Amino acid sequence: MKLAVISDIHSNLHALTVVLEEIEKRKVESIFALGDLVGYNAFPSEVVDIMLKREIASIMGNHDIVCCGLENPIWFNTAAREASLWTRKVLSDESKRFLSGLPNEMMVRERLYAVHGSPQSRDDYLMDLMDALNNFRHLPDKTINICLYGHTHIPAIFSEHGPSHDSIHSGKHMLDVRTRYFINPGSVGQPRDGDPRASFGILDTEEVSIEIIRVEYDIQAAMQAVVKAGLPQFLADRLQVGA
Ligand SMILES: [Fe+2]
Structure with missing residues (x-):
C-alpha cells in the first residue's frame, strides 16, 4: 500500500497543484496531510477547497488553529502574524469550520x-536525533x-536504532520494521532546507520504504500572488531560496 504524505502546504496553491499531479502519477491508495494547510501564502480558501473536494484527511497545524480563530498568534513572528490575520479575513466561515474541526493527531493506519x-x-x-530520541517515549x-x-x-x-538523516532533500530510503522512526516529508508550500522545490513523501508499506520527492512549480507566480495580496515581501522572497 502506498500512502502519499503532504505537509505544510501553507496556502501555496501553485505548489499543491503540481504535487497532486505528481501524486496522481504514482498510484497511491490515499493522501494524508500533516497540518498547516493555510498561513503565509496567498490562496488559503483555494487550498481548503481542494482538501475538502478531494477528501484529503489532515491534522491541525499551529497556523490552522490561529487562522480559524481558535487561538491568537501570540508566539508568531511579525510576518507569520500578519499573514495569519490576513488569512482570517479572507477565509469563509465554512473553511474556518473545516479547519477548526481538524484533529490534533491521528492513527493513520x-x-x-x-x-x-x-x-x-x-x-x-x-x-535533530536528540529531539527524536526524547520523543519516542x-x-x-x-x-x-x-x-x-x-x-x-x-x-x-x-x-x-540505526541511521538517521536530519535533512535528506530527496530520494528513497528503506526502513527496518524492527525499529521506530520519526519521518518528516518536508513542506509542500514553503520548503526550508535550501531547496525551493515542493517536497512530499510516499510511504510504501509493502516495500517498507519512504521516498522524499521534490517537484518544480511556478515559484514566480506564487511570489507575485503573495505581493499582490499585500502580504510581507519576506514571505515571497523565502519561496525563491527555500529557506
Ligand atoms: Fe508550517
Whole structure:
C-alpha cells in the first residue's frame, strides 16, 4: 500500500497543484496531510477547497488553529502574524469550520501515527536525533513504528536504532520494521532546507520504504500572488531560496 504524505502546504496553491499531479502519477491508495494547510501564502480558501473536494484527511497545524480563530498568534513572528490575520479575513466561515474541526493527531493506519510538531505539542520543533530520541517515549502506543510529523519544513528521517538523516532533500530510503522512526516529508508550500522545490513523501508499506520527492512549480507566480495580496515581501522572497 502506498500512502502519499503532504505537509505544510501553507496556502501555496501553485505548489499543491503540481504535487497532486505528481501524486496522481504514482498510484497511491490515499493522501494524508500533516497540518498547516493555510498561513503565509496567498490562496488559503483555494487550498481548503481542494482538501475538502478531494477528501484529503489532515491534522491541525499551529497556523490552522490561529487562522480559524481558535487561538491568537501570540508566539508568531511579525510576518507569520500578519499573514495569519490576513488569512482570517479572507477565509469563509465554512473553511474556518473545516479547519477548526481538524484533529490534533491521528492513527493513520495500524502502527502509523501522525502529529504536526511532536507527540507532545503541535508547536514543538523536532529538529535533530536528540529531539527524536526524547520523543519516542511520548508516542501514545508501543505498537507505533512510524510517527509522521511536519512543522520544521525540513525533510528528515530519525531512527531509534540505526541511521538517521536530519535533512535528506530527496530520494528513497528503506526502513527496518524492527525499529521506530520519526519521518518528516518536508513542506509542500514553503520548503526550508535550501531547496525551493515542493517536497512530499510516499510511504510504501509493502516495500517498507519512504521516498522524499521534490517537484518544480511556478515559484514566480506564487511570489507575485503573495505581493499582490499585500502580504510581507519576506514571505515571497523565502519561496525563491527555500529557506
Ligand atoms: Fe508550517
